[in-house]
Amino acid sequence: MDIAVFFGGKSVEHDISVITALQAVKVISKENNIIPIYIKPDGKMVVADNLDDGKIYLDYEKNVKNERDVSLLNGKIAIIKKNKIKLQNVDCALNCCHGHGGEDGSLQGALEIADIPYSSCDCPSSVLCMDKGLCKLLLQHNQIPSVKGVYFDKCKYVQDKQSIWNNIETEIGMPCIIKPATLGSSVGIVICENVQDLERSIESAFEFDSKVLVEKYLSDAREFCCAVIKNSSTLIASKVIEVAKSQIYTFEEKYLQNNSNSQKKLSQNFCKKVEDMAKEAYSALGCDGIVRVDFLLKDEKLYVNELNSIPGSLSFHMFDISFGDLINCLLREGMKRRSERNKLIYKFNSQAIEKYLTLTTNIKK
Amino acid sequence: MIYSFENAKIYYQFHNGQSKSPVILLHGWGRSGKDFENLIKFYPHICFLTIDFPPFGNSSTTPEGWTLYTYAGMLISLCDELNIHDATLVGHSFGGRIAILVSAVNCTLVHKCILIDSAGMKSRHSIAYKVKALNYKARKFLHLKQKYFGSTDYQALSPEMKKTFKSVVNTHLESYAKAIKAKTLIVWGKKDTETPLYMGKKLLRLIPDSTLRLIKDGSHFSFLDCPLEFASIFIDFMEET
Numbered sequence: 198m199d200i201a202v203f204f205g206g207k208s209v210e211h212d213i214s215v216i217t218a219l220q221a222v223k224v225i226s227k228e229n230n231i232i233p234i235y236i237k238p239d240g241k242m243v244v245a246d247n248l249d250d251g252k253i254y255l256d257y258e259k260n261v262k263n264e265r266d267v268s269l270l271n272g273k274i275a276i277i278k279k280n281k282i283k284l285q286n287v288d289c290a291l292n293c294c295h296g297h298g299g300e301d302g303s304l305q306g307a308l309e310i311a312d313i314p315y316s317s318c319d320c321p322s323s324v325l326c327m328d329k330g331l332c333k334l335l336l337q338h339n340q341i342p343s344v345k346g347v348y349f350d351k352c353k354y355v356q357d358k359q360s361i362w363n364n365i366e367t368e369i370g371m372p373c374i375i376k377p378a379t380l381g382s383s384v385g386i387v388i389c390e391n392v393q394d395l396e397r398s399i400e401s402a403f404e405f406d407s408k409v410l411v412e413k414y415l416s417d418a419r420e421f422c423c424a425v426i427k428n429s430s431t432l433i434a435s436k437v438i439e440v441a442k443s444q445i446y447t448f449e450e451k452y453l454q455n456n457s458n459s460q461k462k463l464s465q466n467f468c469k470k471v472e473d474m475a476k477e478a479y480s481a482l483g484c485d486g487i488v489r490v491d492f493l494l495k496d497e498k499l500y501v502n503e504l505n506s507i508p509g510s511l512s513f514h515m516f517d518i519s520f521g522d523l524i525n526c527l528l529r530e531g532m533k534r535r536s537e538r539n540k541l542i543y544k545f546n547s548q549a550i551e552k553y554l555t556l557t558t559n560i561k562k
Numbered sequence: 563m564i565y566s567f568e569n570a571k572i573y574y575q576f577h578n579g580q581s582k583s584p585v586i587l588l589h590g591w592g593r594s595g596k597d598f599e600n601l602i603k604f605y606p607h608i609c610f611l612t613i614d615f616p617p618f619g620n621s622s623t624t625p626e627g628w629t630l631y632t633y634a635g636m637l638i639s640l641c642d643e644l645n646i647h648d649a650t651l652v653g654h655s656f657g658g659r660i661a662i663l664v665s666a667v668n669c670t671l672v673h674k675c676i677l678i679d680s681a682g683m684k685s686r687h688s689i690a691y692k693v694k695a696l697n698y699k700a701r702k703f704l705h706l707k708q709k710y711f712g713s714t715d716y717q718a719l720s721p722e723m724k725k726t727f728k729s730v731v732n733t734h735l736e737s738y739a740k741a742i743k744a745k746t747l748i749v750w751g752k753k754d755t756e757t758p759l760y761m762g763k764k765l766l767r768l769i770p771d772s773t774l775r776l777i778k779d780g781s782h783f784s785f786l787d788c789p790l791e792f793a794s795i796f797i798d799f800m801e802e803t
Binding site: 426430431 | 603604605787788790793798
């Protein structure tokens with residue numbers, strides 16, 4: 198099987214994506230033809246001879262060998278070098294991108310158009326998972342508890358700052374947490390302790406994104422996460438992990454420290470509740486593949502915080518299953534989704550064109 | 563829960579509720595019902611029954627003078643006791659032998675049957691094995707010391723269990739396999755060296771209503787190597803009518 202592994206991306210989580218891809222490439226069984234496709238920080242898609250070597254990313258431009266441009270075609274990729282095009286078959290794509298471009302539905306859309314089956318969430322559910330504001334609306338609609346929030350875009354904010362501030366004060370109160378709506382990995386998140394800081398904090402969030410979500414800040418809330426994977430139309434929840442934390446995660450705490458997963462004994466009832474809620478959220482957003490659902494617990498109340506449609510390292514450490522088996526499952530589900538979609542009816546025989554033509558010729562006469 | 567049969571105590575347990583038509587999980591030699599933990603966790607809507615065959619797992623008593631037929635008889639009478647009918651049997655390796663035997667003789671009990679890297683087919687011995695066997699026989703004839711013979715499974719056993727083991731491995735089930743009426747799924751790890759793939763293909767030829775599914779990266783414990791892949795093959799088969 199020809200498997201294209203997409204990673205990198207024009208995103209702040211570029212480095213994490215490289216790590217995920219390097220881990221994944223290592224465990225895909227060697228009978229398959231693996232084609233790593235690197236999306237460079239400037240958004241350009243390339244293949245090269247030594248993309249599976251982690252060391253080259255320390256100084257990419259210097260170390261890369263035989264770099265060629267890539268474009269997506271119908272079920273294939275076109276590798277372009279000096280105006281010569283080589284076509285390469287692709288049976289399935291494994292998406293290892295995090296954040297903008299790869300996780301937010303753009304790459305999914307491109308693959309959909311190119312008719313290449315791909316792993317993880319499809320285009321619409323990727324958009325919903327990525328946008329914390331939309332995600333919250335959908336969770337609320339499905340009666341899944343989440344923290345109160347106010348969601349607005351830059352245009353609305355510039356028009357009437359005062360009413361949004363008032364809204365935040367009355368609906369949420371202080372302290373609140375301000376998040377750029379579509380950024381992952383805690384980038385650009387600020388905690389605002391009082392009303393005087395509100396303007397500055399919101400403005401700084403707008404430097405990262407055009408949409409902002411303001412939520413109530415739950416101080417001392419405990420954080421949990423649980424991953425869910427779809428396997429032959431059944432949902433399987435991973436074990437529930439509590440994540441030790443300081444005030445909120447910074448980027449370094451989340452990825453570079455090893456002690457972030459200090460496992461405490463959690464009661465079976467509680468785990469069951471978390472698992473069930475994770476599965477509910479998963480189906481509410483219409484997800485596919487592996488999704489990590491993050492929870493907050495404060496005063497015995499459990500809230501869904503956010504969903505990651507392509508979690509770091511694909512959350513394989515949370516399942517008692519080998520990474521290789523997990524990736525096979527992702528690819529299998531991706532191909533199944535495509536073949537099911539191909540069974541849908543897209544052609545409809547209407548006489549519209551015929552009618553239109555007779556109508557226009559009649560008028561001419 | 564404990565069931566007594568021919569002076570042995572057999573431990574069995576229902577998972578995900580209790581039903582008259584459960585999926586009965588039969589483990590391999592030297593293993594226990596714990597092997598199927600993942601599968602049970604994956605499908606909370608399916609009722610499973612695990613049985614620990616003596617002397618393994620929680621059934622610690624040594625069964626004296628048992629043969630493969632005693633194990634199969636035990637399973638049938640346990641199911642009688644629990645009023646089970648139209649069950650699905652899942653047998654791995656040694657459990658597969660029992661599944662073949664029970665499916666062949668009792669068609670009201672077994673609705674569907676799944677054999678994972680099952681034992682029970684006669685093995686094609688390599689030349690090296692034949693030389694070794696000849697050497698063993700020669701040494702026995704000359705009353706020389708016997709040291710390096712028998713599989714690790716065999717070596718680990720008490721003298722009483724060695725008798726049982728010999729009777730189990732020397733019972734070949736080709737004729738029983740032909741008599742299975744239940745719809746059967748055969749799952750095999752492509753890299754299985756204990757019960758190689760030719761045995762799975764032979765089962766496919768012998769069992770009338772059977773299909774073979776391969777797990778590419780699977781060894782003799784294919785369902786443990788690739789639990790997700792096995793789970794998806796399992797559920798596809800369960801949902802077929």
